[in-house]
Amino acid sequence: MAPSNTSLETLTEKASYSIGQNIAKNFKSPDAPEISNDALVQGIRDALNDESELTEEEQATALQEFQTQLQKDRTEKQTQIAGVNKVAGQQYLNENKTKDGVIELESGLQYKVIKAGQGRSPKLTENVTVHYRGTLINGTEFDSSYKRNQPVSFPVNGVIKGWTEALQRMKPGDKWMLYIPSELAYGDAGAGALIEPGSTLIFETELISIDTK
Known part of the structure; x- marks a missing residue:
């Protein structure tokens, strides 16, 4: 730990230091933009002293251009x-569709029946109750x-397209493995920390019941 020139004895000093730590941590995450530490510290110091090297208009322009560049970089990544x-x-999916029991639909959705149920299939506008387990193609459970x-x-009709299509074919008691290409899942947007853009998803899906009012 590097030595500090600032005393951290009083509550005010400790709280002020903690605020600085929290500000800095926001710029240390993997998705954080690259910034100039010196300029950041100067900006805080100048603001506290009611000083500024840039006009408000220049600051607004700089932040807008910076935000535009960040968005461009994120989109490219x-x-x-x-x-x-x-x-x-x-x-x-190309390899998976050759395996025993795997059926590929015209949409690209693949499924395999693990356990057969009985009864009718749910309609698009009906509610269902399911159990599920979702994984990536590398086996990571999300x-x-x-x-x-x-x-x-x-x-x-309130879930990803792959599920909507599959559920309308399933019957209560069915348990299927669903192999869902990205365009029928979360597409190029991804979802959360584990589902990256363009991810193919695998779901063990069990239709427990069709919920009727």
Whole structure:
């Protein structure tokens, strides 16, 4: 730990130091923009002293241009990641569809029946209750109602396209493995920290019931 020239004895000093730490941590995350530490510190110091090297108009322009550049960089990175994941996903699906029991639909959705139920299939506007486990093609689990020991209920038309299509073919008691290409999942946007842009998703999906009023 580098020595400090600032005393941290009083509550005010400790709180002030903690505020500075929190500000800095916002710029140390993987997605944080590159900034000039010296200029950042000078900006804080000048603001506290009611001074400024830039007019308010110059500051607004700089921040707007910086934000535009950040968005451009993020979009380019997102597109690059999506491209890599789509190639990997398509390779996985091409191999997967040759396996016993795997059926590929015209949309690109693949499924395999693990356990057969009975009854009718839910309609697009109906609510269903399901148990599920979601993984990436590398086996990483990103969500599981089984782990929470709590099935979930939702409208058939209120989820990703791959689920909506599959659920309208399933019957209560069915348990299917769903292999969902990115365009039927979260597309180039991804979702959360684990589902990157362009990710192909795998779901173990069990239709427990069609919920009727």
